[in-house]
Structures are given as structure tokens and as C-alpha cells.
Amino acid sequence: MNLLNLDQFISEHVVKRPSSLFETDMRDHYFQLKTAVKGKAVLVIGGAGTIGSSFIRAILDLRPTKLIVVDLSENDLTELVRDLRSSDDLEIPSEFKTYPIDFGSPIFEQLLKFHGPFEIIANFAAHKHVRSEKDPFSIAAMIENNVFKAQRLLHMMSENPPEHFFCVSTDKATNPVNVMGASKKLMEEVILSYCNQIPIRTARFANVAFSNGSLLYGYLNRLMKGQPLSCPSDVKRYFVSPQESGQICMMACLLGDSGDIYFPRLQGSQMEFFKDITDRFINFLGYDVHLCRSEEEAKSISIEEAKLNGKYPVYYFQTDTSGEKLFEEFYTDFDTIDLETYQNLGVIKNTPRKSNAEVQLMIEEMKKMLYSDNFTKKDIIQLIQSFIPTFHHIETGKNLDQKM
Numbered sequence: 001m002n003l004l005n006l007d008q009f010i011s012e013h014v015v016k017r018p019s020s021l022f023e024t025d026m027r028d029h030y031f032q033l034k035t036a037v038k039g040k041a042v043l044v045i046g047g048a049g050t051i052g053s054s055f056i057r058a059i060l061d062l063r064p065t066k067l068i069v070v071d072l073s074e075n076d077l078t079e080l081v082r083d084l085r086s087s088d089d090l091e092i093p094s095e096f097k098t099y100p101i102d103f104g105s106p107i108f109e110q111l112l113k114f115h116g117p118f119e120i121i122a123n124f125a126a127h128k129h130v131r132s133e134k135d136p137f138s139i140a141a142m143i144e145n146n147v148f149k150a151q152r153l154l155h156m157m158s159e160n161p162p163e164h165f166f167c168v169s170t171d172k173a174t175n176p177v178n179v180m181g182a183s184k185k186l187m188e189e190v191i192l193s194y195c196n197q198i199p200i201r202t203a204r205f206a207n208v209a210f211s212n213g214s215l216l217y218g219y220l221n222r223l224m225k226g227q228p229l230s231c232p233s234d235v236k237r238y239f240v241s242p243q244e245s246g247q248i249c250m251m252a253c254l255l256g257d258s259g260d261i262y263f264p265r266l267q268g269s270q271m272e273f274f275k276d277i278t279d280r281f282i283n284f285l286g287y288d289v290h291l292c293r294s295e296e297e298a299k300s301i302s303i304e305e306a307k308l309n310g311k312y313p314v315y316y317f318q319t320d321t322s323g324e325k326l327f328e329e330f331y332t333d334f335d336t337i338d339l340e341t342y343q344n345l346g347v348i349k350n351t352p353r354k355s356n357a358e359v360q361l362m363i364e365e366m367k368k369m370l371y372s373d374n375f376t377k378k379d380i381i382q383l384i385q386s387f388i389p390t391f392h393h394i395e396t397g398k399n400l401d402q403k404m
Contacts, residue, residue: 004220004284004285006210006220007241009280009281009284010209010210010241010242011241013277013280013281013284014209014216014239014241014272014277015209015239015240015241015244016270017241020241020243020244020247021240021244021264021266021344022244022247022248022251022264022344022345024343024344025251025342025343025344025345026247026251028342028343029251029255032254032255033062033250033251033254033255034062034063036062036120036163036164036254037059037062037063037064037120037254038062038063038064039063039064039065040064040065040066040118040119040120040163041064041065041066041067041068041115041116041117041118041119041120042059042064042066042067042068042118042119042120042121042122043068043069043070043112043115043116043118043120043121043122043162044056044067044068044069044070044121044122044124045070045071045103045121045122045123045124045125045153046070046071046072046103046123046124046125046126046168047069047070047071047077047080047098047122047124048069048071048073048076048077048079048080048098049071049073049076049124049211049212050208050210050211050212050242050245051124051168051208051211051242051245051246051249052069052071052122052124053080053083053246054208054242054243054245054246054247054249055122055124055245055246055249055250055253056069056080056084056246057084057087057090057243057246058243058246058247058249058250059120059250060084060090060091060092060093061090063091063093064093064120065093065094065095066093066095066096066115066118067092067093067095067096067097068096068097068098068099068111068115068118069096069097069098069099070098070099070100070101070103070108070111070125071098071099071100071125072100072101072102072125073100074100076212077098077099077100080098081098084096097115099111103123103125103149103153104144104145104148104149104152104153109156112156112157116160117160117162118162119162119163119164120162120163120164120165120253120254121157121162121164121165121166122165122166122167122168122249122253123150123153123165123166123167123168124168124249125145125149126145126146126168126184126187127141127142127145127146127180127183128170128180128213129180129213129400130172130178130180130181130321130322130323130324130400131321131399131400131401132179132180133178133179133180133322133323133377133399134399134401135377136375136376136377136379136380139179139377139380140370140380142179142180142183143179143183143186143366143370143380144370146180146183146184146186146187147183147186147187147190147363147366148363148366148367150167150187150190150191151190151359151363154190154191154194154198157198158194158197158198161197161198161199162198162199163199164199164201164253164254165191165198165199165200165201165253166200166201166202166203166249166252166253167187167191167200167202168202168203168249169184169187169188169202169203169204169261170184170204170205171204171205171206171238171263171328171329171330172184172325172328173185173187173188173204174204174329174330174331174332175329175332175390175392176388176390176391176392176393177323177324177325177391177392177393177394178322178323178324178325178393178394179323179380179381179384179393180323181323181325181391182384182388182391182393183384185388185390185391186362186384186387186388188202188261188351189353189354189359189362189387190359190363192259192351192353192354193353193354193355193356193358193359194356195258195259195353196258198258199258200258200259201252201253201255201256201257201258201259201260201261201262202252202260202261202262203248203249203252203261203262203263204261204262204263204330204331205238205240205245205248205262205263205264205330206237206238206239206240206264206266206328207237207238207239207240208239208240208241208242208245209239209240209241209242210242211242211245215231215274216274216277216281219278219281223285226303226304227299227303228292228298228299228301228303228312228313228314228315228404229278229282229298229312229313229314229315230295230298230314230315230316230317230403230404231274231275231278231314231316231317232274232275232316232317232318232319232324233273233274233275233316233317233318234273234275234318234319235273235274235319235324236271236272236273236274236327237271237272237274237328238264238266238270238271238272238328239272240264244264248262248264248345251342251345256341256347257349259349259350259351259353260347260348260349261331261347261348261351262345262346262347262348263330263331263345263346263347263348264330264344264345264346265339265342265343265344265345265346271327271328275316278314278316282312282314285312286310287307287310287311287312288310288311288312289311289312289314290306290311290312290313290314291314291316292313292314292315293315294315295315295403295404297313297315298313298314298315298404299404301313315404317403320396320398321396321398321399321400321402321403322393322394322395322396322397322398322399323393323394323395324394325394330346330348331346331348332390335348335351336348336349336350336351337349362387365383366383369383381393381395
């Protein structure tokens with residue numbers, strides 16, 4: 001990956017920015033950020049993923065005295081520690097520990113009491129893939145993680161609230177067309193119902209280029225395994241770099257008012273087709289695209305022979321899977337938007353929110369269905385639509401697990 005110089009490719013061919021989009025905003029608010037973090041205890045949940053680890057890198061520059069990181073992936077936590085310890089530009093606090101623990105478990109509650117109180121808590125533990133809505137069981141697991149566990153965490157924190165709490169959202173929560181986006185919209189409803197008790201903020205943002213598990217990240221694995229590439233030809237997205245993802249989450253966590261929803265100020269012209277990025281990626285590696293007409297054709301080609309001929313096999317297809325939105329949006333026409341406070345950040349203010357009682361009733365209805373012995377994907381979608389009228393699910397009967 002060092003030979004590839006991934007950072008250079010992202011900067012020049014994906015986000016097309018020589019420096020961070022938020023460089024000016026970070027500089028303008030540096031004193032406020034430093035004051036909020038220096039000498040404080042920080043807990044990062046889901047901190048071993050791309051966004052969580054980028055948040056950690058951003059916040060370490062502000063000198064916290066304690067950092068506890070929780071993530072289900074023991075392997076990713078190991079790599080996080082190796083990466084941080086191997087970086088000469090980071091000052092790691094003397095009290096730094098990582099734990100492979102489910103944040104919805106009783107063990108996590110014990111950890112929270114033992115290591116707390118924390119002044120800053122950030123939650124990045126989430127199901128984030130549209131592909132996770134295969135059937136009733138995958139959807140139930142997604143809602144349990146993104147919604148039920150988020151509420152349980154808030155309940156635990158309410159006894160000893162932090163000074164700052166952040167929970168990551170997604171652009172797909174705006175007018176959602178898939179269950180993942182709808183589950184994050186439900187999560188927003190849950191956390192916002194606590195914003196009078198706990199200083200809460202969240203962020204909706206673009207695809208993070210080459211983030212763990214993403215389509216582009218998969219290209220790195222396909223290359224190492226000598227396999228062809230494949231991607232939709234008709235889907236375009238906004239992109240931010242991993243560094244930018246950590247910065248926007250950190251600023252959202254530490255600045256603004258409780259209940260604020262942050263988003264990057266990007267123009268429609270800045271959206272990129274996955275196909276175009278793929279073409280550039282192949283060219284960046286020094287090859288031309290060998291265009292394939294099917295998955296079977298792509299898999300039948302000898303990668304080594306193709307590379308000797310200066311080509312790499314790629315299969316492009318038209319999107320036909322459930323829950324795929326062909327474009328991105330961060331807010332609706334009904335939201336109150338602040339575009340004055342920051343240069344490249346927007347903030348959704350005063351979002352209408354449900355009461356704790358309304359949210360609890362919603363959670364109880366969902367649990368009643370999801371913990372029963374008989375429910376279908378359609379049943380869950382209809383129940384979510386009763387809570388989120390803007391949820392218009394796109395169902396095609398196909399999912400991404402059926403794609404190469």
C-alpha cells in the first residue's frame with residue numbers, strides 16, 4: 001500500500017484537494033478545540049475503524065490525558081495500537097488502553113464505571129453497509145446495533161453525563177431509501193431525545209475514500225489476491241478523505257450546540273462516479289482498463305497475463321440492488337441550516353425531535369416485533385415507515401451479496 005501511495009491517489013484523484021477541506025475551520029477553532037480536549041479523558045467506541053481511528057488521530061493532537069478505545073474487532077484494535085505507536089507525530093497519553101468489547105454488553109457497563117467519568121465520549125460503532133439489509137435477521141441485527149444499543153449507551157451516560165457526546169450518522173439518513181439509512185435516522189431520533197440531558201451532536205457526511213469495508217477499499221484486497229475489479233457504472237457519491245472524516249467528527253463532537261447535526265459543504269459538481277474513480281485507479285497503477293461484459297468474463301481472465309499486456313480486468317454494471325440511491329443529500333428543504341459559522345461545514349439547527357416517552361414507545365414497538373418468532377423484512381420496513389414518513393424503501397429483490 002505504501003508503494004501505491006494511497007494518500008496521494010485520494011488527494012489527487014478522489015477528493016481532488018491538496019489539503020483538508022476543513023483546514024481553515026480547524027485553524028479558526030483550534031483554541032476552542034484544544035480547550036475542550038487538553039487534560040480530558042476520552043472514550044471512543046468503535047474506534048478501530050477508519051472513521052473512529054481518524055477521529056482518534058485528530059483528537060490526540062489536542063493532548064487528552066486518557067484514551068480508552070472499545071471495538072468488537074480485536075485484530076483492528078491491534079493494528080490501531082501498532083499504527084499509533086509507530087507514528088512519530090502523535091503524543092499518546094500514558095493512560096491508553098484498548099478493549100475488544102461489545103458496547104451493548106454488561107461488561108462494557110462495568111468498564112464505563114471503572115474507567116469513568118469521561119469528559120468526551122464518541123460512538124462510531126455502527127452497521128454502515130446497505131448490503132446488511134439482506135433479510136429479517138440482518139435487519140434486526142442492524143437496528144439492535146444502531147438504535148437499541150445507542151439508547152442503552154445514552155441511558156448509562158445520563159447518570160454521569162460527559163461534557164461532549166458524539167454519535168456518527170450518515171447522509172443516507174436524509175430521505176432514506178434503505179434500512180441502513182433509516183436505522184441511522186432512528187438513531188438520530190433516539191440521541192436527539194436526550195439532547196436536553198446530555199450535550200449531544202452528530203454528523204452526516206460523504207463516503208470516506210478507501211474506508212474499511214468500502215467498495216474502494218476492496219480494490220486493495222482484490223489487487224493483493226490477483227482478482228478482477230467490479231463496480232456500478234451509474235452511482236455517484238460525495239467523498240472525503242479519512243483525515244477529513246476524523247476532523248468533521250471531532251469538530252461536531254466539540255463545537256456547537258446540543259442537537260446540532262454537522263455536514264460538509266460540498267457542491268453537486270463535486271460528486272464522483274465510482275466508475276470514473278475506478279478508471280483513474282487502474283491508470284494510477286500504470287494499467288489500462290480491460291472492460292469485461294460479465295462477472296464470468298472478468299473472472300476467467302488471467303490477471304498476470306493481463307498485467308503483462310498493460311491491462312487490468314474490470315466489470316461495470318447498472319445498479320439493480322435494493323436500497324441504492326443514485327445521489328447523496330445532507331439535509332431537506334424543511335431543515336434550518338447554518339452556513340455562516342464555518343467556511344466548509346454546515347450545521348442543521350433545531351431539528352424537530354421526539355420526547356423520551358415517544359422514543360421509548362417506538363423502541364418498545366420495534367423490540368416487540370424483532371424479538372418475536374415471526375416477522376418478515378416487509379413487516380420491519382412498514383414499522384419503520386410508521387416512525388419515519390420520509391422513508392421510501394427501494395426494493396428490487398436483489399442485494400450486494402449477490403455481486404462480485
